[in-house]
Amino acid sequence: MGGRNVVSVGRRRQRRNKKLIGRTILLFLIIAIGVGIYSLGQSLWGTTANAASEQKSTVVTEVAVIATAAKEKQSPTLYNGLKRKVAYLTFDDGPNSHTGEILDVLKQNNIKATFFMLGDNMRDNPDQVKRMFEEGHYPGLHSMTHNFAKLYKSGSSKNFIDEFTEAQGIVKEVTGFNPILIRAPYGSAPQIKEGFRTDIANAGFKMWDWTLDTLDWKYANNPSAILAQVKATLTEDTEVILMHDRKQTLNQLQQVIDYIRSEGYEFEVYNPNAHFVCNFHKDERL
Numbered sequence: 001m002g003g004r005n006v007v008s009v010g011r012r013r014q015r016r017n018k019k020l021i022g023r024t025i026l027l028f029l030i031i032a033i034g035v036g037i038y039s040l041g042q043s044l045w046g047t048t049a050n051a052a053s054e055q056k057s058t059v060v061t062e063v064a065v066i067a068t069a070a071k072e073k074q075s076p077t078l079y080n081g082l083k084r085k086v087a088y089l090t091f092d093d094g095p096n097s098h099t100g101e102i103l104d105v106l107k108q109n110n111i112k113a114t115f116f117m118l119g120d121n122m123r124d125n126p127d128q129v130k131r132m133f134e135e136g137h138y139p140g141l142h143s144m145t146h147n148f149a150k151l152y153k154s155g156s157s158k159n160f161i162d163e164f165t166e167a168q169g170i171v172k173e174v175t176g177f178n179p180i181l182i183r184a185p186y187g188s189a190p191q192i193k194e195g196f197r198t199d200i201a202n203a204g205f206k207m208w209d210w211t212l213d214t215l216d217w218k219y220a221n222n223p224s225a226i227l228a229q230v231k232a233t234l235t236e237d238t239e240v241i242l243m244h245d246r247k248q249t250l251n252q253l254q255q256v257i258d259y260i261r262s263e264g265y266e267f268e269v270y271n272p273n274a275h276f277v278c279n280f281h282k283d284e285r286l
Contacts, residue, residue, distance in 0.1 A: 089267060090116060091115050093146070094115055094117055094118070095115070098249070103135065112135075113267075119166055122167065139171050139175060140270065144166055180272055181206050181207075188281060197281065211236050212230070212242065216252075226256065227255050
């Protein structure tokens with residue numbers, strides 16, 4: 001009997017050991033499977049996270065491009081980080097009998113210009129004002145009378161502001177557009193002092209002088225001198241070119257356009273949403 005008991009106990013111990021070994025192996029298998037699942041999950045999650053990161057990076061890049069484009073629009077001498085040469089053709093004292101032909105030349109060359117018009121001339125030629133606006137030119141203001149004594153001699157800005165406000169109303173009535181860009185008759189220097197400029201800014205106007213004067217007004221009997229003047233003084237990357245609605249200007253306009261283009265310039269029209277300072281005082285308010 002005692003021998004049988006010993007054998008029985010030994011067998012039970014063997015069975016227990018086998019069960020223990022089996023359970024241990026099962027435990028290791030479960031752990032191994034868990035580690036595998038975890039690793040797979042990490043791999044999949046990492047791929048998704050990277051994709052999300054890449055998508056986010058793309059969005060930021062696109063926004064940066066838009067921001068850069070907006071900045072470049074505000075700085076017309078730059079384009080994609082490269083120097084860009086831009087010419088703004090501006091015409092004073094119209095509209096008159098020559099304005100229509102000037103518009104014809106501009107249209108043939110696909111150029112939009114900026115016109116600084118006198119109030120009395122606008123009243124006499126409303127169709128010209130309407131046409132230039134409809135064709136994409138900017139209808140700027142040049143006072144009502146161009147009278148130096150009336151505009152400046154009193155020392156007050158009242159007559160000046162009143163005339164430009166009245167001229168602004170004429171453009172608004174004819175086109176529905178309310179222009180803000182003005183050009184002071186005879187230029188802003190030296191007669192327009194700081195206090196005067198403050199009043200102009202407070203009235204809501206921006207003011208352009210010019211960087212290149214063609215002197216076309218004095219070359220009625222020598223139109224070719226206009227082109228010579230442009231060739232001698234076209235130097236800046238951004239040029240605001242002063243011209244007038246005159247017969248001699250019309251005579252030379254195509255040649256002037258051809259020369260400016262040959263020098264690598266593009267033509268633009270004043271854009272109030274991309275205003276830049278161009279006054280003799282470098283007054284940032286204007």
